[in-house]
Amino acid sequence: QVQLVQSGTEVKKPGASVKVSCKASGYTFTSYAMHWVRQAPGQRLEWMGWINAGNGNTKYSQKFQDRVTITSDTSASTAYMELSSLRSEDTAVYYCAREVTRIVGASYGMDVWGQGTTVTVSS
Amino acid sequence: ETTLTQSPAFMSATPGDKVNISCKASQDIDDDMNWYQQKPGEAVIFIIQEATTLVPGIPPRFSGSGYGTDFTLTINNIESEDAAYYFCLQHDNFPLTFGQGTKVEIK
Numbered sequence: 001q002v003q004l005v006q007s008g009t010e011v012k013k014p015g016a017s018v019k020v021s022c023k024a025s026g027y028t029f030t031s032y033a034m035h036w037v038r039q040a041p042g043q044r045l046e047w048m049g050w051i052n053a054g055n056g057n058t059k060y061s062q063k064f065q066d067r068v069t070i071t072s073d074t075s076a077s078t079a080y081m082e083l084s085s086l087r088s089e090d091t092a093v094y095y096c097a098r099e100v101t102r103i104v105g106a107s108y109g110m111d112v113w114g115q116g117t118t119v120t121v122s123s
Numbered sequence: 124e125t126t127l128t129q130s131p132a133f134m135s136a137t138p139g140d141k142v143n144i145s146c147k148a149s150q151d152i153d154d155d156m157n158w159y160q161q162k163p164g165e166a167v168i169f170i171i172q173e174a175t176t177l178v179p180g181i182p183p184r185f186s187g188s189g190y191g192t193d194f195t196l197t198i199n200n201i202e203s204e205d206a207a208y209y210f211c212l213q214h215d216n217f218p219l220t221f222g223q224g225t226k227v228e229i230k
Contacts, residue, residue, distance in 0.1 A: 035219070037221075044210070044221050044222065044223045044224060045210060045212075045221040045224075046221070047217075047218045047219040047220065047221070059217065061217075061218040062218070063218075095167070097167070100157075100169075100172065107214045107217075107219060108155075108157075108172065108173070108214055109157040109169075109172065109212050109214040109219070110157075110167075110169065110212070111169045111178075112166075112169070113166050113167035114166070115166055
């Protein structure tokens with residue numbers, strides 16, 4: 001079955017970077033894009049960006065454009081999200097989620113989600 | 124950016140009740156609306172796509188309606204296992220955006 005397994009909990013100091021991984025299984029990794037979404041405590045979910053796992057093209061939310069980098073390793077069927085210049089407001093649960101459609105460039109939302117990775121930013 | 128206003132933020136229901144959750148978009152998004160269920164410690168589950176289509180494997184007591192700016196998730200004959208956080212997502216335009224979520228409690 002399709003599964004996304006994310007890396008474990010992270011605790012970082014302000015100004016540091018964090019890199020979260022998302023290992024996919026049960027489908028052809030390069031056939032689907034991968035989204036990254038986060039949810040800060042008490043806040044709604046926020047879309048951060050996505051990557052076309054087939055060609056590596058990315059698109060980011062303007063809010064995170066300057067600080068986020070999404071990459072993928074097709075040999076490992078793994079997507080990564082790196083967020084730099086961390087601040088306390090980045091404390092959140094970060095999710096990877098597979099795009100519904102295989103149509104390149106279009107989004108129909110997400111179908112399968114990872115279990116979430118808690119990132120805490122604290123001095 | 125499309126803002127989604129979801130309501131109510133919290134609701135308490137009795138088994139067998141019919142529950143409606145609303146999601147209003149700040150602009151016309153056609154039927155580009157999905158609904159999801161999230162339970163503590165579990166992965167998010169995709170329940171409704173394109174506003175009205177039940178995702179395979181989801182019980183038929185779940186249904187979706189709406190088009191344009193007003194959307195509703197309905198749970199008929201709600202069961203105890205439906206206690207969860209529900210949220211809507213619009214995928215009509217980037218950035219994709221989410222509703223604030225609704226916590227459904229079963230008495």
